[in-house]
Amino acid sequence: MSAVTRTDQNRTTVERGFQPAENGPVLWAALCEDCGAACLVVSGGGIIQSASRLAVELLAGGPGDYAGRPITELLGDSVASERAAMIEEVAASGRASSIDGMVRGRMVRMTVRPLAARAPGGMVLIVARPISEDESRRPGSPTRRAHTDDMGQLETLTTRELDILRHIGRGLSTPAIAEKLGRSVKTVEWHRVSLGEKLGVSNRVELARIAISCGLVGSGDVPAAPVGAG
Numbered sequence: 001m002s003a004v005t006r007t008d009q010n011r012t013t014v015e016r017g018f019q020p021a022e023n024g025p026v027l028w029a030a031l032c033e034d035c036g037a038a039c040l041v042v043s044g045g046g047i048i049q050s051a052s053r054l055a056v057e058l059l060a061g062g063p064g065d066y067a068g069r070p071i072t073e074l075l076g077d078s079v080a081s082e083r084a085a086m087i088e089e090v091a092a093s094g095r096a097s098s099i100d101g102m103v104r105g106r107m108v109r110m111t112v113r114p115l116a117a118r119a120p121g122g123m124v125l126i127v128a129r130p131i132s133e134d135e136s137r138r139p140g141s142p143t144r145r146a147h148t149d150d151m152g153q154l155e156t157l158t159t160r161e162l163d164i165l166r167h168i169g170r171g172l173s174t175p176a177i178a179e180k181l182g183r184s185v186k187t188v189e190w191h192r193v194s195l196g197e198k199l200g201v202s203n204r205v206e207l208a209r210i211a212i213s214c215g216l217v218g219s220g221d222v223p224a225a226p227v228g229a230g
Contacts, residue, residue, distance in 0.1 A: 044122020105152015
């Protein structure tokens with residue numbers, strides 16, 4: 001007798017050949033260790049049950065043991081309530097959802113999925129990954145944009161300085177930025193100096209690296225060869 005299969009939009013499995021509940025530890029290890037994913041298992045009440053090393057490094061910015069602690073402690077006060085509400089929503093509805101926003105100064109996409117339709121405590125799996133603002137704004141993106149952001153090291157920057165930092169990250173020269181923004185070269189240079197002082201760096205290359213690492217631009221936006229200092 002041939003094996004019975006079940007097919008959905010994303011996978012086909014043998015009915016009794018694979019049981020997620022029984023194979024959970026293997027799947028978790030493969031996801032976190034082999035795939036290098038930033039993963040969390042969180043209860044519907046917002047308590048972290050397990051967290052991969054990469055998840056803690058991405059969301060908290062450093063090592064730590066967050067198992068048994070509220071997810072608010074991992075994310076920081078400014079963004080935690082919105083993400084915690086989303087976790088409860090997914091746990092209650094049984095439908096996956098994604099949210100894009102700045103967490104500790106890094107643009108992050110968090111996708112929340114229920115682990116089971118009737119899981120005790122409304123357990124959810126969160127997979128987080130760094131993205132760029134450009135990816136978040138892509139037409140047809142299935143994610144919602146967070147209402148609150150934790151800008152981290154970018155918190156002190158003005159809107160104009162953020163714009164200039166984005167353009168530096170894309171490899172534009174000072175004259176090119178001035179033309180694009182309709183400002184004088186002197187004004188753009190003044191903003192660039194201010195950016196360096198606020199972010200503690202001394203040149204355009206370091207500013208570009210910050211823009212990329214924070215997700216203000218994607219790495220694909222940067223030219224292969226660095227532009228001149230002009």
